[in-house]
């Protein structure tokens with residue numbers, strides 16, 4: 001087994017290779033505005049480091065978010081197209097599950113929260129690092145304060161709002177290494193992973209910018 | 219060209235607005251033109267919603283690539299390159315296409331060419347009428363663009379002569395159709411009504427045609443307002459609006475200015491070819507008047523069939539094939555989408571290649 005994992009749902013552009021036993025190469029760069037530029041060179045670097053070609057990959061794992069849409073789509077479109085070109089399966093994993101796995105908490109419950117911008121967080125609760133209890137959802141921190149009160153929390157969304165998440169700690173962003181490890185574990189256990197479809201959680205903003213193609217109602 | 223099998227086989231991806239286009243060409247021969255449009259999803263908003271377009275591109279991309287390959291009857295491994303619209307256009311929408319093209323090119327081990335949307339609109343005519351004459355004057359008119367461009371080499375040298383200072387020509391058609399309650403979209407319906415009307419019935423203004431106005435720029439905002447006012451005045455007076463005459467006179471004002479300026483630009487620059495592209499190029503009066511005026515001026519007119527005039531992947535593939543044929547530098551893996559890519563950059567060469575100092579082919 002050789003899994004290529006990638007995630008662009010948080011400010012991190014992160015890529016990893018997993019041979020079924022271990023992560024054999026990985027790369028993580030934090031730059032929320034350059035997912036499109038950074039992802040392919042990172043894939044190339046990780047493969048080079050492992051001394052492998054993309055053709056050797058037997059499956060793709062991609063973080064399905066939730067996350068800011070423009071960046072999120074870079075990872076999903078890349079994974080989809082790799083799958084098409086290589087003829088290998090593309091597996092989706094909730095990005096928050098990858099963060100929960102990296103948090104390595106045996107006994108919860110705990111919260112994973114990432115920055116959803118617009119003063120909101122994407123969040124989910126976990127019984128342990130492998131078991132999601134609720135979510136993912138998108139909310140204002142103040143609106144969920146009661147529900148997460150007293151719980152430890154990980155992720156940039158928790159670190160950003162200490163009033164709601166006083167027990168927030170690292171990891172801040174998801175790593176493809178933990179996504180890959182989680183996926184390898186699930187696949188080995190014969191579990192089905194989800195389809196690589198984006199978790200947007202919000203409807204699109206229906207604002208038409210000026211000077212763009214007019215489409216008139218029928 | 220010798221055996222057409224020697225010509226570059228290129229797949230092109232276009233996602234600058236609401237059409238997910240994937241085209242495949244061999245040199246100047248069209249093999250496939252697959253398009254998935256999200257236009258219906260935008261209709262209730264009255265215009266293209268960028269986030270709706272981006273979501274639709276992500277869903278449509280893989281099936282559209284598949285469809286194009288089947289239609290062309292070629293195998294992905296035989297491609298000589300992957301081309302993609304790098305800009306200009308909607309940033310988020312462009313990024314979906316660029317991400318797909320990069321992953322596809324990388325996985326197949328093929329060179330990647332990030333190309334300019336406007337240059338692609340010009341280059342598509344090679345699929346209809348053979349190699350572009352050099353230089354070519356191009357008039358691009360659609361709901362999104364109205365520009366006059368001069369290209370000496372479509373892969374390296376495109377100069378803006380003029381463009382609209384306010385609305386695109388296509389927008390004016392939609393607006394007037396709406397005021398006339400003609401149904402939508404505006405272009406085809408105005409064209410149809412105009413055929414039965416008198417283009418000289420009402421003297422609508424010709425924007426930016428005064429002696430001191432910029433010779434090649436366009437303005438359609440004033441015309442739009444003048445036509446709307448004229449109609450409203452009739453209605454206010456309780457008179458019937460002569461829809462056919464209004465449509466014909468309005469359309470005449472638009473195409474008169476477009477063709478007059480295009481022909482003048484050809485004459486001024488000593489160019490004997492004019493190509494017209496973009497969705498508005500489907501307008502029958504624009505085609506007829508352009509033909510008449512070009513003939514009178516000794517200019518050859520080239521207008522591709524309507525499906526190649528609107529946004530599509532074949533136009534991107536056409537320009538990509540030209541990049542391969544002329545040994546232009548491929549783009550690098552960190553190619554980004556550039557929503558305001560200047561028209562003067564027909565493609566985005568990789569920075570790790572030798573600089574194209576002389577615009578000569580450095581690789582042969």
Ligand SMILES: [Zn+2]
Pocket residue numbers: 335339360362363528529
């Ligand atoms: Zn266009």
